[in-house]
Amino acid sequence: MPTVRLGDIDLYFESHGEGPPLLCLAGLASDSQSWLPVIPALSARHRLILPDNRACGRTERHEGPVTLEAMAADAVALLDHLGLERVDLLGHSMGGFLAVIVARDHPERVGRLVLAGTSVAPSPRNKALFADMLALRLSGGDRELWWRLFFHWLFRPGFFASDAAVTEAAKLAISYPYAQSDADFAAQLAAASSRRAVAGFERIAADTLILCGAHDLLFRPEESVEGFAPLANARSVILPDAAHSLHWDDPAGFSAAVLGFLAR
Numbered sequence: 001m002p003t004v005r006l007g008d009i010d011l012y013f014e015s016h017g018e019g020p021p022l023l024c025l026a027g028l029a030s031d032s033q034s035w036l037p038v039i040p041a042l043s044a045r046h047r048l049i050l051p052d053n054r055a056c057g058r059t060e061r062h063e064g065p066v067t068l069e070a071m072a073a074d075a076v077a078l079l080d081h082l083g084l085e086r087v088d089l090l091g092h093s094m095g096g097f098l099a100v101i102v103a104r105d106h107p108e109r110v111g112r113l114v115l116a117g118t119s120v121a122p123s124p125r126n127k128a129l130f131a132d133m134l135a136l137r138l139s140g141g142d143r144e145l146w147w148r149l150f151f152h153w154l155f156r157p158g159f160f161a162s163d164a165a166v167t168e169a170a171k172l173a174i175s176y177p178y179a180q181s182d183a184d185f186a187a188q189l190a191a192a193s194s195r196r197a198v199a200g201f202e203r204i205a206a207d208t209l210i211l212c213g214a215h216d217l218l219f220r221p222e223e224s225v226e227g228f229a230p231l232a233n234a235r236s237v238i239l240p241d242a243a244h245s246l247h248w249d250d251p252a253g254f255s256a257a258v259l260g261f262l263a264r
Contacts, residue, residue, distance in 0.1 A: 006077040008064030013051040013078060017043025020111075021084050022262070024050050025075060027093025027117070028130075028192050029180050031057025034092070038247045041255035046262070049087070051078055053095070055184035066187035068094075068195060072101040079109060088262055090114040092247065093218070094192045103204045112262055113204070116211040116254070117244050119219045120197040120227035126218055127193045129153070134186055144170045156215050156243040156250075202230035209261040210234055213242030213249060237261075 003012045014032045016039050024042075026034045032050035035042075042048055052059040054074055055066045064070065075098060079087060088111045091099030096118025103110045122130075137146055147170035151159065160166055173179070180188075210228050212221035225236045237257045242249035 010060040012058035016048040019046045021087040022046040023087045025091040025095030025098045027095045037251035055187045072098045088112045092116045113206045113208040119224045147173045154245045208234040210236040212238045213246035214240045215243035218244045
């Protein structure tokens, strides 16, 4: 898969499938591989474009700025590089923040918009939580325990039915060859935590799907739906057996909701 020089970064991205292009923007500490559970279903009907945001995965940032605006600009620059004038846009969590910025600032580039497991801004509780998670990570403690604690905020209750499976998931996260460094995690977190509701986001006219997990502790469904209520062309779907990482908890339900919306 290719890496392309875009300004001050070497951006890694993957492309899967054929059809109408769908640009997918991942969340905090997540890269192109975070979409693995839904790639087969989504790529059967769309050309998926999956970048690693700056300061994550295989994207080299060369000490460039790590801000939401910079990451959103990277996404638009990638579309320019690929010669894509208009795409459907899917953003999860922090990637939803980026998608809102792109849709607000470049409405001509966005067809339909999917905002999954996200809201207009991080809550004070989320900011405090992630500040504590960063401090714990930098303390040099048990990294497996760190991931196990983090999973409680990401996955549905059923994920924890097997302790062996949770342990294996933590070990896989630790051994991931493109794991985010502590410094890059801190940089992305600072960008996400600085987010306020984007001024003028209510002007977004694109057909928008607000996709939520019923068990999401980070962005509660009612918080997401209420926050995006000013959007004139928004509708919402809540997946009943999913939490924050709804495309991992319920990939079939996630894919069906996204594909059904994009086919409208």
